[in-house]
Amino acid sequence: MTTNLPPRPDLGHLKRQAKSLLKSHQHGDGAACPILRQLYRFANSTDTQILASDVKLNEVQFALALDYGFSSWNAMKHHVEQSAIMDNGIVIHRHNGEVWIDGVPKLSWGNPGQCTFIGALLRALNRIGEPVGYDDLMGLSGAAFRFCFAHPDWDWSCVDGMLGYDHGQAAMDTLGFEGGWAEGESETRVAFVKSIDEGRPALGIDLVRAAEWGVITGYADEGKTLLCRTYFDDPGDDYSRTERLPWLNYLIGERKPPRSRHESLLTSLRIAVTYARGDGFVSGGGCSYKRGLEGLETWISDLLDDSRYDPNDYDSFCKHASINRFVMDSLIDARKSVSRYLANHAEILGSENRDLLMNLAGVYSRIVAELNECEKYAPKGESPAGDDWRPEMRQAQVDSLREVVGFEREALRLCEQILSQNN
DSSP, X not given: OOOOOOSSOOHHHHHHHHHHHHHHHHTTOGGGHHHHTTSXXXXXXXXXXXXXXXXXXXXXHHHHXXXXXXXXXXXXXXXXXXXXXXXXXXXXXEETTEEEEXXXXXOBTTBSOSOHHHHHHHHHHHHTTOOOOHHHHHHHHTGGGOOEEEOSSOOGGGGOTTSSSOHHHHHHHHHTEEEEOOOSHHHHHHHHHHHHHXXXXXXXXXXXXXXXXXXXXXXXXXXXXXXXXXXXXXXXXXXEEEOOOOSEEEEEEEEOOOOOHHHHHHHHHHHHHHHHTOOOEEOTTSOEEEEHHHHXXXXXHHHTOGGGXXXXXXXXXXXXXXXXXXXXXXXXXHHHHHHHHHHHTTTTTOHHHHHHHHHHHHHHHHHHHHHHHHGGGSOOSXXXXXXXXXXXXXXXXXXXXXXXXXXXXXXXXXXXXXXXXXO
């Protein structure tokens, strides 16, 4: 009687199964005989006769393939390596020891947005059938309301989409997924393999070249090598490959009941208030940050500290100019998303809250407009000249950012008003 392959057969497992059968035969274990009897020369042999015969690994593989209903080992190997279509329609490829989920789009700056954590999470969620868009995911996770600023030492990490708040967990709770982290090298690699085998891409940071988030789409060498989509992939590459283990990861788990749309919107506004009023903190890596309104005020104060921008200390000057621009671009992206998110969901809390939500969306639109004006005074590129960021230009940026702070305070007031009306 023919044995059926499991729903998601793995070639590595079948190879190990064949080797295990060969060892059983060599040790005189009769449990191997029913499968070996698939071979023509053993069709009418007793267990004793089979165990007394010399058997090679290729014969065991052939017998195993016959037992699974295939004409040869190569025929079964070809079948396993072809696309495995799962119940949810996700296609998993297996070929030459590599396993990967088909159809995860590439990542690029600005597509779908500037926040690399949300961009990577969006690619993973869309691939498993969750039809959320970038602006809604930014809003529902609360990432669109975030602002962190590294101080006293400026650092590019301040724009990270998981800094200062677990926006991944907020997104998972809202959309209806289990989610979380894996810890320890061996445990993390096992978790990545399990996630891919179950048809769910995972997330990791610092996969290739720089500490930005990407999507883990597959693996090779039983998880020693990761296949991934990152913001640094070469145009001609299908997937980037790395043996580097990300120092942060995020896993998408099984489905669970999602929050209601009403509660999801209120939760995102609570995150906005938490962020705006947030205190400073120190990351696990020892970097200090300021959040929300305090972060914006710190940015302004540091822009007025001319000692940071000595053109004679060119490396420091370029670092500050680059981070300044990076922070501004990230903030523009976030506030654009929150304005669209609120406008798209203005009807959810009923007519008595619609005008307040539209007013709030309008405040964030004015923030974007002011930041676009502010951007004129911020140098572009990684190697600006000293004249590209003179003290009067930084003062103009400060004046513009003070307007932004005023709008942020108005946004905070409206958020708290809406929340108070929906307790």
